[in-house]
Amino acid sequence: MKIGLRTIKTAISAALAISLAGQLGLIYPTAAGIIALLSVTNTKRSSFQVGFYRLCSLALATCIAFFCFNLIGYTAIAFGFFLLFFIPLAVAGKMTEGIPVSSVLVTHYLIKQTMDPWLIRNAFLLMIIGVGMAIIMNLYMPNIEGKLKADQLKIEEEMRLFLYEMARTFEQKSKKTTCAALLVKVEAALVEGETWAKKHAENQLLSKDHYYLHYFDMRKVQIRLLKDMDQLLQEIALDTVSGEAIKELFAFTAQTFSKENDGKLIRTKIAQVYAQYKIQELPRTRAEFESRAKLYQLLTQFQTFIEIKVEFLEQKAYSE
Numbered sequence: 001m002k003i004g005l006r007t008i009k010t011a012i013s014a015a016l017a018i019s020l021a022g023q024l025g026l027i028y029p030t031a032a033g034i035i036a037l038l039s040v041t042n043t044k045r046s047s048f049q050v051g052f053y054r055l056c057s058l059a060l061a062t063c064i065a066f067f068c069f070n071l072i073g074y075t076a077i078a079f080g081f082f083l084l085f086f087i088p089l090a091v092a093g094k095m096t097e098g099i100p101v102s103s104v105l106v107t108h109y110l111i112k113q114t115m116d117p118w119l120i121r122n123a124f125l126l127m128i129i130g131v132g133m134a135i136i137m138n139l140y141m142p143n144i145e146g147k148l149k150a151d152q153l154k155i156e157e158e159m160r161l162f163l164y165e166m167a168r169t170f171e172q173k174s175k176k177t178t179c180a181a182l183l184v185k186v187e188a189a190l191v192e193g194e195t196w197a198k199k200h201a202e203n204q205l206l207s208k209d210h211y212y213l214h215y216f217d218m219r220k221v222q223i224r225l226l227k228d229m230d231q232l233l234q235e236i237a238l239d240t241v242s243g244e245a246i247k248e249l250f251a252f253t254a255q256t257f258s259k260e261n262d263g264k265l266i267r268t269k270i271a272q273v274y275a276q277y278k279i280q281e282l283p284r285t286r287a288e289f290e291s292r293a294k295l296y297q298l299l300t301q302f303q304t305f306i307e308i309k310v311e312f313l314e315q316k317a318y319s320e
Contacts, residue, residue: 009137010040017133024129026122028108035101035130040137043202047138050097051131057090057098058105058127064089065106066115074113082106101127141203144196148212151193152259155219158186162226163254169233170247179230183223190219215259218312225305229298236294245273246299253306263310270303 017036021029039054041047064086072078083103090099105123109115162182169179197212253266277296 005142006040006042009140010037013037013040013133013137017130020133021126021129024125026125026129028122028126031101031104031108032126032129032133034104035127036133038101039131039134041134043199044138044141045202045204047131047135051135053095054098054101054131055124055127056093057095057102058124060089060093060095061086061098061102061106062115062120062123065109069109069115074110079107079110101130144200144203148193148196148200151189151196152215154189155186155193156258158182158189159219159222159226160254160257162186163250163257166229166233167247167250167254170244170250179226179233183227183230186223190216190223194220214312214315218308221308222305225301225308229301229305232294232298232301236291236298245276246295246302249273249299249302261309262313263306266306267303267310270299270306273299 013036014033018029018033021032026032035054039047039050041050061082065082068078068082068085072081086103086106087099090096090102105126108123109119112119162179165179165182194213194216197216201210201213249266249269252269256266277299
């Protein structure tokens with residue numbers, strides 16, 4: 001049996017909520033514990049959002065209950081009419097999270113057959129104590145930057161291997177590659193990294209640290225380009241002078257590939273390969289022309305691949 005941090009925080013917040021509600025002399029103190037149990041979420045920001053919407057939903061529920069119980073009476077039929085109006089209005093107001101707990105608190109009015117101010121105050125205090133304890137417990141979140149950095153390194157290593165494999169393809173003049181398998185691995189690492197990056201962003205209350213989200217978005221675009229490049233590679237004649245230059249370009253990029261590399265030196269080398277294209281003799285056959293055109297397209301896609309990284313780092317520097 002595994003007991004996670006969220007389970008521990010849930011147990012503590014529920015126990016403290018019931019204890020505090022009891023010490024304040026509130027009736028139905030266990031309701032505060034149940035509210036706390038339902039309000040401990042995975043991130044700090046979501047805890048505040050859930051708490052806010054639950055308080056709003058209770059205000060809405062109390063207003064609707066007041067009209068239903070006063071017009072029909074404190075009966076099960078009145079409670080049914082209350083739900084008939086409360087649920088769609090809560091959903092429309094994006095307060096779905098508050099429907100169950102607010103409905104339970106409204107049953108306290110039904111049980112006591114009154115909506116006196118002291119009972120309404122009791123309901124709001126139970127809600128405040130429940131969501132408040134959950135928020136306090138969620139103020140502590142383990143630092144997951146180490147995990148995010150590990151995911152970055154994993155993705156970069158797989159992309160480096162992909163570029164080495166592209167260079168090896170030109171060197172050995174064989175189109176049998178492991179590029180597709182490498183892309184499957186890097187996409188899996190990317191999905192995992194994005195999940196953790198979203199959680200990290202949701203745990204920033206006072207600052208908006210979206211670096212990791214933007215980083216994984218950037219890599220996602222690059223991976224789509226690598227897929228296109230791998231497909232194009234299957235259609236290219238590999239034994240050409242231009243192919244040799246592109247092979248060296250891929251190999252150099254693989255050697256220097258990292259999140260710190262700003263890509264500007266690689267961009268210079270790409271410009272040099274373009275210059276070589278301009279001084280080559282014109283193709284003499286249709287097959288040679290088509291091969292040269294596809295190599296040029298491959299080089300263009302690779303340039304876009306590098307430009308994405310350059311722009312990402314420039315935007316990061318500007319934001320800082």
